[in-house]
Amino acid sequence: MAGKTDKIVVFDSGVGGISVLRELIKLMPGENFLYYGDSANAPYGDRATEDVRRLTLQNAQMLLGRGVKALVVACNTATSAAIDQLRQAYPDAIIVGIEPALKLAADRFPTGKIGIMATQVTLREEKLSQQLARFPNAQVVKIPAPGLVELIEAGRADAPETKALLQDILTPYIGKLDALVLGCTHYPFVKDAIAAILGRQTLLLDGGEGTARQTRRLLEQADLLNDGQGSVTVANSLGTPELLKLSYTLLDK
Numbered sequence: 542m543a544g545k546t547d548k549i550v551v552f553d554s555g556v557g558g559i560s561v562l563r564e565l566i567k568l569m570p571g572e573n574f575l576y577y578g579d580s581a582n583a584p585y586g587d588r589a590t591e592d593v594r595r596l597t598l599q600n601a602q603m604l605l606g607r608g609v610k611a612l613v614v615a616c617n618t619a620t621s622a623a624i625d626q627l628r629q630a631y632p633d634a635i636i637v638g639i640e641p642a643l644k645l646a647a648d649r650f651p652t653g654k655i656g657i658m659a660t661q662v663t664l665r666e667e668k669l670s671q672q673l674a675r676f677p678n679a680q681v682v683k684i685p686a687p688g689l690v691e692l693i694e695a696g697r698a699d700a701p702e703t704k705a706l707l708q709d710i711l712t713p714y715i716g717k718l719d720a721l722v723l724g725c726t727h728y729p730f731v732k733d734a735i736a737a738i739l740g741r742q743t744l745l746l747d748g749g750e751g752t753a754r755q756t757r758r759l760l761e762q763a764d765l766l767n768d769g770q771g772s773v774t775v776a777n778s779l780g781t782p783e784l785l786k787l788s789y790t791l792l793d794k
């Protein structure tokens with residue numbers, strides 16, 4: 542049986558899920574969080590779906606167990622490829638998977654032009670098609686961003702080369718989108734650069750806050766919310782000092 546002081550484990554392919562961890566901490570400061578990034582295997586987004594599924598299940602097996610009350614999959618790619626299999630494998634666990642914030646965008650602009658920027662896996666998977674089918678009146682364009690996750694993993698979110706890459710990717714959409722959904726948890730770390738390119742006419746949305754709210758809802762239903770001191774531990778499959786330093790820098794950003 543899980544207990545209130547048990548940990549909420551937050552998982553991503555790398556450092557991106559820290560953008561979700563920030564929202565979780567904001568909403569539930571009294572909880573004990575363990576963040577785990579699989580940077581040794583990042584990026585997941587260019588891999589075969591089978592591969593992402595295998596890595597996600599392997600990591601979940603390592604992370605779930607005693608002392609854990611919930612798993613937050615803070616990776617859109619892993620959610621697309623493996624959330625159903627995770628729920629089958631752990632039917633009693635509280636598992637929350639982040640999804641692109643398309644509903645937020647479509648509620649705001651039901652017939653509007655909405656961009657979704659995400660990894661190759663997220664853009665091609667069935668999960669996204671199912672989500673899109675719910676908003677038939679919105680005009681949605683899929684925008685891949687190859688190379689962006691690698692730059693963020695390398696601690697180069699604010700580097701000129703990252704701005705140049707974003708400029709290349711987004712220039713065709715300047716003045717053309719009502720909203721842009723950041724469908725990868727790494728992208729909120731370059732939100733300012735994206736906003737500088739697309740300007741005020743494009744609303745930028747991500748699923749971090751919604752995921753945090755859903756996690757709190759499920760914990761509340763299970764009477765597992767904790768109101769303690771709160772703690773955050775960060776771990777990574779690439780346990781280098783640089784990567785751990787980057788993780789804490791992104792957490793404080």
Ligand code: DGL
Binds near residue numbers: 554555585660726
């Ligand atoms: N952060 C992950 C996501 O939300 C993907 C990054 C990757 O390609 O590994 O989709």
